[in-house]
Amino acid sequence: MTLSWLQIFRMGLVQMCLGAVVVLTTSTLNRLMVVELALPAVLPGLLVALHYGIQITRPNWGFLSDTSGHRTRWIIGGMAVLAAGGYLAALGVVAMETRFAAGLGLSIIAYALIGLGVGASGTSLLALLATACAARRRAAAATITWLMMIGGIAVTATTVGSFLDPYSSALLLRIVGVVTVGAVLLTTVAIWGIEARVGAQPARADRPMRFRDGMAEIWAEPEARNFTIFVFLSMTAYFMQELILEPYAGLVFAFTPGQSTQLSGAQNGGVFLGMLTVGIAATGLRLGSIRHWVVAGCLGSASALAAIALLGASGAAMALVPTVVTLGFFNGMFAVAAIGAMMALAGQGREAREGTRMGLWGAAQAIAAGFGGLAGAAAVDVMRALANTDATAFGAVFFFEAGLFVLSALLALKVIDHGRGRGATLVPGE
Numbered sequence: 001m002t003l004s005w006l007q008i009f010r011m012g013l014v015q016m017c018l019g020a021v022v023v024l025t026t027s028t029l030n031r032l033m034v035v036e037l038a039l040p041a042v043l044p045g046l047l048v049a050l051h052y053g054i055q056i057t058r059p060n061w062g063f064l065s066d067t068s069g070h071r072t073r074w075i076i077g078g079m080a081v082l083a084a085g086g087y088l089a090a091l092g093v094v095a096m097e098t099r100f101a102a103g104l105g106l107s108i109i110a111y112a113l114i115g116l117g118v119g120a121s122g123t124s125l126l127a128l129l130a131t132a133c134a135a136r137r138r139a140a141a142a143t144i145t146w147l148m149m150i151g152g153i154a155v156t157a158t159t160v161g162s163f164l165d166p167y168s169s170a171l172l173l174r175i176v177g178v179v180t181v182g183a184v185l186l187t188t189v190a191i192w193g194i195e196a197r198v199g200a201q202p203a204r205a206d207r208p209m210r211f212r213d214g215m216a217e218i219w220a221e222p223e224a225r226n227f228t229i230f231v232f233l234s235m236t237a238y239f240m241q242e243l244i245l246e247p248y249a250g251l252v253f254a255f256t257p258g259q260s261t262q263l264s265g266a267q268n269g270g271v272f273l274g275m276l277t278v279g280i281a282a283t284g285l286r287l288g289s290i291r292h293w294v295v296a297g298c299l300g301s302a303s304a305l306a307a308i309a310l311l312g313a314s315g316a317a318m319a320l321v322p323t324v325v326t327l328g329f330f331n332g333m334f335a336v337a338a339i340g341a342m343m344a345l346a347g348q349g350r351e352a353r354e355g356t357r358m359g360l361w362g363a364a365q366a367i368a369a370g371f372g373g374l375a376g377a378a379a380v381d382v383m384r385a386l387a388n389t390d391a392t393a394f395g396a397v398f399f400f401e402a403g404l405f406v407l408s409a410l411l412a413l414k415v416i417d418h419g420r421g422r423g424a425t426l427v428p429g430e
Contacts, residue, residue: 002132002133002134002137002198003129003132003133003134003137003141003194003198005137007194007197007198008129008133008137008141008144008145009144009148010190010191010194011125011128011129011145011190011191011194012144012145012147012148012149013148013186013187013190014075014079014121014125014186014187014190014191015122015125015145015146015148015149015152016148016149016151016152016186017079017152017182017183017184017186017187017190018079018082018118018121018122018149018152018183019149019150019151019152019153019156020152020153020155020156020179020183021082021083021086021114021179021180021183022082022086022114022118022153023152023153023156023157023264023268024086024089024090024156024160024176024179025047025048025051025086025089025111025114026048026242026243026373027157027246027261027264028157028160028161028164028172028257028261029044029089029090029093030044030048030243030246030247031246031247031250031257031260031261032093032167032172032257033093033096034246034247034250035247035250035251035257035260036167036257037093037096037097039096040381041243041244041247041377041378041380041381042374042377042378042381044243044377045243045373045374045376045377045378046374047089047107047108047111048111048242048243048369048370048373048374049370049371049373049374050108050111050112050115050370051085051111051112051114051115051118051370052115052366052367052369052370052371052373053115053366053367053370054111054112054114054115054116054119055115055118055119055362055363055366055367055370056363056366056367057115057116057119057363058119058122058123058358058359058360058362058363058366059215059356059359059360059362059363060359061074061078061119061120061123061124061355061359062123062124062127062355062356062357062358062359062360062362063215063355063356063359064355065123065124065127065128065355066127066355066356070195071124071125071127071128071195071355072124072128072191072192072194072195072196074120074121074123074124075120075121075124075125075128075187075191076121076184076187076188076191077120077121078116078117078118078119078120078121078122078124079117079121079183079184079187079188080117080184081113081116081117081120081121082113082114082116082117082118082121082183083117083180083181083183083184084113084117084180085109085110085111085112085113085114085115085116085117086110086114086176086179086180087110087173087176087177087180088106088107088109088110088113089107089110089111089114089176090172090173090176091106091110091173092104092105092106092107092110093107093172094169094172094173097169115366118366119359119362119366121187122362123355123358123359123362124355125191126358126362127355127358127359128194128195129141129142129145129343130343130358132194132195132198133343140279141343142336142339142340142342142343143275143276143278143279143336143339143340144279146275146335146336146339147272147275147276147279147336150268150271150272150275150332151272153265153268153271154265154266154268154269154271154272155265156179156265157261157262157264157265157268158261158262158265158266158269159265160175160179160261161257161258161259161260161261161262161264161265162258162262163175164257164258164261165256165257165258167257167258215356215360218356218357218360219360223345224345224357224360226415227341227342227345227361227415228360228361228364229364229415230408230411230412230415230416231338231342231361231364231365231368232364232365232367232368233368233404233407233408233411234294234298234334234338234368234408234411234412235364235365235368235369235372236368236369236371236372236375236404237298237301237372237401237404237405237407237408238301238331238334238335238368238369238372239368239369239370239372239373239376240372240373240375240376240397240400240401240404241305241327241376241398241401242369242372242373242376243373243374243376243377244376244377244380244394244397245263245264245267245308245324246260246261246263246264247260247380248308248312248390248394249263249320251390251394252312252390252391252394253312253315253317253320254317263320263321263324266321266324266325266328267324267325267327267328267331268328269325269328270324270325270326270327270328270329270331270332271328271329271331271332271335272328272332273325273328273329273332274297274328274329274330274331274332274333274334274335274336275332275333275335275336276332277329277332277333278293278332278333278336278337279336290337290338290340290341290416291412291413291416293333293334293336293337294334294337294338294341294409294412294416295409295412295413296330296333296334297330297331297332297333297334297335297337298330298334298405298406298408298409298412299330299405299406299409300326300329300330300333301327301330301331301334301402301405302402302403302405302406302409303330303402304323304324304326304327304330305327305398305399305401305402305405306398306399306402307323307326308320308323308324308327308398309394309395309396309398309399309402310395311323312390312391312392312394312395313391313392313395315391341416342358342361345357376397376401379396379397379400380393380394380397383396383397
């Protein structure tokens with residue numbers, strides 16, 4: 001049996017929970033550390049880089065899910081670890097207000113748990129989706145589940161932002177507690193029984209295989225190796241603005257914590273619309289290929305980042321939100337097209353290695369996200385020390401990120417094949 005549309009939707013709920021917990025750490029807590037606690041932007045950048053760096057273990061989780069005979073336990077267990085890390089991260093920020101060293105130590109533990117949880121749960125979920133989903137539904141399934149994840153991010157960021165003003169430590173902990181506990185409960189209900197019902201349990205290995213040998217088999221596949229390089233470079237560009245956009249809004253345009261959190265929600269709302277547009281146009285109307293949508297998304301993102309940089313110099317605060325939504329829209333176009341290729345390519349090559357491939361690409365994305373976020377935050381700190389104004393400092397970093405998106409578009413023209421049916425299009429069944 002293969003996944004029904006209802007089961008795909010249920011798996012999307014798990015993606016939604018992942019996004020809801022992670023966005024608290026990458027947007028709300030990041031903003032509080034930089035603006036309210038007046039800490040250098042590189043500090044939350046290092047913490048977020050830690051949680052992404054820990055996700056280098058994604059291939060291990062994928063390999064375990066391939067060989068253990070049961071992916072559901074990794075999905076639920078990983079979500080529980082992620083939720084614990086999310087709540088501890090909020091506790092760490094609160095502790096930093098009075099005891100910085102203790103708060104920092106707690107935050108390091110928390111962000112390590114977040115990385116482990118996302119790696120175990122997310123990789124196993126994607127492996128199950130790639131394994132059990134019919135080929136003709138893979139592109140649509142990728143679109144649905146990622147739209148739900150972005151929807152969870154947007155709704156969580158917007159809702160938390162509206163409840164967080166006026167800010168207090170006790171209110172922050174209550175809100176984060178509700179989100180994290182709810183994520184574990186919803187994940188358990190959503191995923192329970194799907195794997196067994198569709199008969200998608202991976203077969204246990206007849207003989208134990210070392211992880212290094214399994215990875216060597218995948219890395220020897222040219223398509224998997226080249227796609228890994230593309231994912232790393234493009235996602236570095238994608239994530240550079242993640243840790244600096246909200247501080248930019250607060251320092252340059254005087255946004256409040258609630259307003260800047262809502263700005264993150266607006267951006268992810270744009271990502272949602274961009275993904276939806278590609279899903280309808282490419283899957284339903286059969287317009288364009290993955291390569292077309294990836295290139296368009298990269299170039300559009302570059303243009304939006306340049307516009308955001310120019311807004312700081314002009315002081316046009318009213319235009320910031322629509323421009324950030326535009327950035328999100330083109331980010332979404334790029335992301336869903338890349339995900340469509342990833343879903344299709346996961347089943348190519350050696351059999352029973354979907355989890356390992358997803359883990360490899362997830363690790364490349366995570367390392368790029370950590371590196372990109374940290375590089376963006378560190379660059380802002382350096383530029384703020386050198387430039388006359390915050391607007392100039394942030395603008396220089398946004399322009400650099402725009403250049404990386406242009407390079408990513410050029411790389412996509414070489415890495416993503418336009419004409420072949422092996423995952424090169426988003427058309428169902430091809």
